[in-house]
Amino acid sequence: MLQVNVELKERSYPISIGAGLLAEPVSYHPLKQGDKVMIVSNPTIAEHYLATVTSTLETLGCVVDFVLIPDGEKYKTLSSLDLIFTALLEKNHNRDSTIIALGGGVIGDVAGYAAASYQRGIRFIQIPTTLLAQVDSSVGGKTAVNHPLGKNMIGAFYQPISVIIDTETLKTLPKREVSAGLAEVIKYGAIFDLAFFEWLEQHISELVQLDQSALEYCIQRCCQLKADVVARDETEKGDRALLNLGHTFGHAIETHLGYGNWLHGEAVAVGMLEAAALSHILGDLSEQDVFRIEKLIAQATLPTISPDGMQPEEYLPYMWRDKKVLSGQLRLILLKSLGSAYVTSQVTEQQVIDAIRRFTQQ
Template sequence: MTDPASSISQPTTVNVDLGERSYPIFIGAGLIDGDELVPFIPSSRAVIVSNTTVAPLYAERLTQALEAAGKRVDLIALPDGEQYKNLETLERIYDFLMEKQADRKTTLIALGGGVIGDITGFAAASFQRGVPFIQVPTTLLAQVDSSVGGKTGVNHPRGKNMIGAFYQPRCVLADTASLDTLPDRELSAGLAEVIKYGLLWDEDFLDWIEANVDALRQRDRGALTEAIRQSCLIKAEIVRQDEREGGIRALLNLGHTFGHAIEAGMGYGRWLHGEAVGAGMCMAADLSHRLELIDAATVKRIETLIASAGLPTRAPAELSTERLRELMDSDKKVEDGRLRLVLLGRLGQARLVDRVDDEAIRATIEATRATA
């Protein structure tokens, strides 16, 4: 594990190895003003898709960097929030592309958080059956998770990410300086996914996170660069082994079946995705303990870390056990009527469990709901 102090302002690159769809993730402060993206834009045209929060902060700088390299750049700024990650917003992107006469070689650049990345990625996957795509994630969550691995999509009123595609970007540019403008709540939401990688894959990394969680919350650039690098390395390795989620990629859903149920039940946008995953990982830990996979002390340690990252450890009181259980069945992880869950075998090692006992699931929901 690199010492935070030694990595300050050193840009680094993680390669995602997917054969002919391989791509680099550039990580470092100030990269948005650089020319790393230029070789990945195959024609003279690019369209930046951003939102009304992020565009005023970074769109002009990114545009200038690309125009300096001779590119024509158009910008569309969408409304900000998970509640806009839907087919209607997707259609606004298509309308914009048609209006600007974008063609099959026009590159779409997602500038923003996970919502912008997911929706822009699906627009790129589907516009004219696929145009080049680049991710410039500006939230910690997007930098460590949603911008890596090629999952794109939008929500359906009845379920999250129900409509989408696997579509890899040409490259990812994670500018750590863009985290300076990130609200505390969103920084914590990103830490949920960082913690997830430690929990499911690498106990050493988990130890490192525990030791550095305060530095991360204080936005120490060295600590953030290291957290992003390690997270991307783990995700890249898992995606390399299983691009289309036939097997171990499903482990990345640790905490997500519970989390998605919380998000859907509360209405998209009220809980941040990372917040729901934080609570969801505590629920997965509780269930893992109930099924005698991990001990009570480990559950406690996980809850403590998640709380120290500024995240909720409990499902919201206003959702009933029945409602949460029902929402879990609408999640994509149901196959042929069976609910599959990612649980913990031990710290640093997640496993897929089929046909989990329904009573145990309900008991976990009961036990992990906040008291009203």
């Protein structure tokens, strides 16, 4: 088992990475006999893993309840949040209870926000079962639900007490979801770590095929990069914003199409290319580096072109509602070079449109 620690003083927590961790009682530390637990999952994930998690927790002597919310990004809503609150109240859970988020990024975000809100905050544990959640959304305490006018607009920064990453769960993940996770993996190399980007260029086919050794190294490296930046900037006042490379463009795609029609990672993949194109327009990123990013995204079997029918100008209303907009200025994460990102508001709408147009179907 590999471990990465997120260092946040008294709120520090471990990320455990390995195969078969869901069936190991030691994975669930600090839960103990008599603790009340509410597992939040969806029917798809529950069919595979709910019995294993429940059985292991009961071995520890925990009292286990569960609630299922519908599967999919379109259910990352206040209504789903209310389902969790109702289940907690009906089963008489109190401030000593622990929520376990068993699922992908949607489950982690909604369950985490429920934990942040219920009785003004109770413990929660992340058990991410998708690659995207394992390398990104389960780490760092971002919790939220969507609004029809914008993604992740209602939420809180609220850290888990631990993250349990069982790589065996990826074996039941659809190929499309694996690729979506690889978008966030590529992002880490592009913004922080040229050597890791180069490693990905050599090993991307192994990751697509879920090679265990490659996966464990990849997940550990991504989690370490994420843990380091969260320790420096927990609430995204500085460096943590760099983790949003491609996300302002990608969120526009997700919101325009309707949540769930494109997976988050698919939208971020195209968003990264549009951000790379804008970086090139501004004179920072070389044409060769834009091509390297495009090639790697294509090898991960991710889209490299904006959704059919979505025009460059249609991005802008969503981008102006992005959480990173400050003082009436659009702020974007761009690349100085591969492995080096920065935040800027020194861009024009025309430059943004020109960048999007490069990766728009003609």
